[in-house]
Every structure is written in C-alpha cells, then in structure tokens.
Amino acid sequence: MKKLKISAIFAAILLVSIAFVPAVSAKADISQNEKYGDAIDISNEKSISEEDIKKALENTNKISESMNVLSETDNEKIVSFKKDDGSIGYAILWKDEKNSNRTYFAVVDLDELVAKKFVSATSLNDSAVIAAAISAAKSSFANGSYVETYGDNITGGLHIYFSPKDAGLIAYGSSTIIGLLVTVLSSGYVTPTVGSILGTLVGLAVRTWYWYEENSDGSLDLKIPYANIATVIVTQHVYLKIGSHWYSI
Template sequence: MKKLKISALFMAVLLVSVAFVPAVSAQAGSQNKEYVDAIDISNNIPISEEDLKKAMEKVSETSKNMNVLKETDKEKIVSFKKDDGSIAYVISWADEKNPNRTNFAFVDQSELVSKKLISTASLNDSSAVATVISAAKVSFWNGSYLETYGSATTGGVHIHFSAKDGLWLAGGAATAAVLLGIILDGPLPFGDAIGALVAFGIATFYWAESNSDNSIDVSIPYANALQYPLTGHVSMKIGSHWYTI
C-alpha cells in the first residue's frame, strides 16, 4: 500500500464540485455488468462559494489531523479526528485467504479502552496503539473489504461497506473522502483522489442504493478510473445503478 498522498485543497474541490449523473443502461451478462457504459442524464448540483469554502476548510482540517501509525506491505493503520473531536482509526490489511482482497475497519478510540485492550494513559503512545489494533483487528472488522476482479483491461475494484461502516460513511463525507483515498490508493488508478468521489456518491445515494441489511456496494472499472484525469469524473456502480460522479 502506497504512502498517503492527499492534497487537502484538491480533495475539497473534488468533493464539492462534482455533478452527479444517474445512469440508465441495459445490463449485460453477469460477468460484464461492471463494464457497461452508462448513458448520461445530467443533473447538475449548484455549489455556492460558501459551501466550497466550508468544504475546503473541513477536508484541510481532516488531513492535518491524520497520522500514519503503521505501514507495511500487508497492513496500514491511520489515526484521524472525527467531527465530534474524538479520535478514531482506520486499519486495512491483506486478506490471508484471498490475495485479491483487502479488509478494512474503522475503530473508535473509546473501543480500545472499553474492551480493556489499552489503558487511557497509553493512548498517546502511537506505537502501542498500532500494536493493539493490529493484534485485535479481526475483532473490529464488520465485514468491509475491497477486492479487485478481472484483468488489467476488463477488471476493476469492488468495495463492500458493512452496515456499520456504510452508515458512518454516509454521515461524514469530508472525513470519508480522505479515508477512502487511503484505502483506494494502490488498488485503483488515481484512487487517492477518486476516494472523494466515492464518498460523495455514498453520502448522496446511500439510502436509495443500500442493501436490505444496510450494507452498500460500489464497483469501479479500471478503464473508468483511467478516464478521471481527462474528465474529472468517474462512472461507478453504486448499489444496483450506475452514476457518473
């Protein structure tokens, strides 16, 4: 997993300047449904200068309050400050049984103490916190994961957010933009920037596209991600429909 490479200003502009485009498209066979081109029906969202300023400040603040506690080829742990001021962590790690899958989980600092995994006095020791989270990561996992599928030309990335993580992401787009950039960076071309678009999509369409158990799935073909530098947008499948965000 690559090191964190997020420009707060760039992420803020992406987060608030996107126009979402519902897509209506005929579905191909089950193996090709992620590759179907969307038929765009533009539906622009006006963004005021005030909203832009607030978003820039929020993402900038989030980025400044993030620290990489541990990073190896198979695992990454980052701390961040939530909207309410409390500290939380995101951990992503390679799945031992599936080489194409990366599991991830969000952990509140209060959980470490309530489960008696670490003392309150040791919370300022980044190394100790990282060691505890790494050892207990499976107990914090709610079933969220990222997996790659297909080949470099016909494949892409599928992300499954558990009910708990999906609800959390739906309510915190600015923070989610940065965190998803961490998770997507590496498996997906331009993933650190596309994370903002995914966060915006989940925040906008969560209640319409979530599964019956409140989890939600997002699929992004590599080919679509590669178009991002040219268009500033990415067509992705959120739930059962395609959107260009």
C-alpha cells in the same frame, strides 16, 4: 501492483474510455456500451455541481493529509487522524490473508479496545501502545469495509464494500471514512492523486444514492471499471455501479 497495471493500460484505453465519462448531466449511450445501458442521469434528481465536487475534494484532502502513520508492514497499516469534530481518531488497513487483492479498513473505537482489554485506559496517550493494541485486535473488525479488484486488467475494476456502519456515517455527512478510503486506494490500487479524486466522487455518490441502493442489512456495494478510473484525472467524473444501477457523477 494494481496501480502499475492501471498506468500500463492508461494510454491504450484512454480514447475509448473517455467516451464513457461525460459531465454529471450526461447519460450513458446504450449503443456505445451495453453494460452502461441502465446508467441513471442523476442531475435531474440530485444537484451535484462542480462546486460541490471541489468542496468535497478539499475536505477529503484535508482529512487524508492529517493522517499520521503509526505502524506499517507489507500487510498492515495503522494511522491516526483528526476526525470531523477535531478529536484524534485511529484506523487500520490490512490485507485479507486468503485474498491478497482485498484490503479491509476500519475506524477504531478506543472505548471498545479498552472494554475488550486490548489496552488499558491509562495507556491511551501512548500511540505505540495503541498501535500494538489495534494490530492485536484487528480480528474484531472482520465485518469492516474493504476494497478489492475484480475481473482482468481490461474488463475488471475495483469493488468497494461499505459496512452498514461506514455506509451510514458517509450518508450522514462524515468525511472520516472517505479520508480513510483515499488512503486505502492510494496504498496499492491507484496513485494518490487518482485515489483522492476517486474517493471524493465515491463519497458524493454514497451521500446521494445510499438510501436508494443500500443492501438489506444497510451495507453498500460499488463497482468502478478500470476504464473509468483511467480517465478520472482528465474528466473529474466517473461512472460507477451503486447497488444494482450505474450512475454518472
């Protein structure tokens, strides 16, 4: 599993990678690593303080902790959770059959399940029935967001793709998708602690820079090198590529 590979190389790259994970206000040094040469100092454009990060982390943890696993197999997990408005929502994580390194995730619209007759309106209080319906309907979420690995254990990292709907929800302040992202990251890519911190930082990054870096269809791509993931617990900061530019947060 990727989280084991990340742990295995942690000690070897810690001293090297920590040079690339300064505080929010620091810029990348081109002489240290050219691939971060276009990193942008976001501190002069947007204010993201330690307090902002702390509050976002608390909120993300609250969402993640409220998730209840309804059904789980080697390739699929279905959860319920408390949404931002206090109501109960449902979500699914599932492995791509053709690419085991990619995991899709999607928040489920129960009205859509009823409309497509995957479940009857009278069965919406039965979590087991809902879980079965979500599993059967997962092909309907084929355009959902996903997490996948790229490159090798040293030069690679994680690629996170947010669908137009999910990217927009995060940009407008929703914590639900970020809570789900933390669950995805912690389900095979990184440890739960790293997943929580990483998901929080990704959420702040999307809210700050989505309008500058979104794709033409409103979706968003992010890349985070393993070298930066390995030090996120120590630094509480990360370099990540949003769209076509590198940012520190």
